[in-house]
Amino acid sequence: MEPPHLVEDTLPDPKDNQVLVKILAAPINPADMNTIQGKYPVKPKFPAVGGNECVAEVICVGDNVSGLEAGQHVIPLATGLGTWTTHAIYNKDQLLRYPKKWV
Structure with a gap:
């Protein structure tokens, strides 16, 4: 198996219910380290990106996303x-928006 390494990639614009963050x-x-060690x-299914939190x-949202807009902060669910x-593209239902007063 090939060892972990850095990969540069480009992301498309978010579609439908997707959110670019x-x-x-x-x-x-x-737990992250244990996952990498197997x-x-x-x-995870490979190729994979590490990290859970x-x-x-x-940054921007797909056409069918409501309740989220550019500049808001989110955490994964x-x-x-x-x-x-x-940067990453996640589905809206994978994210939780939190109040700006917490920032």
Whole structure:
């Protein structure tokens, strides 16, 4: 198996119920390290991006997304989304918006 390495990629504009986010912070926790080592019960499908948690800023949304807009901050509601990246596209139902007063 090829060792983990950095890959640069481009993301398309979000469609339908998708949201393009900029990852602002993503922690590294023991479960993430165990996943990389293959010791965690959940096994990702490869190629994969590590990370399960983050704080992200909405950049833009797909045509069918309501309740989220550019500039709002969100956190993921699902695991295995691959948060160790600079930008990502997630489905709206995978994200939770939180109040600006928390920022």
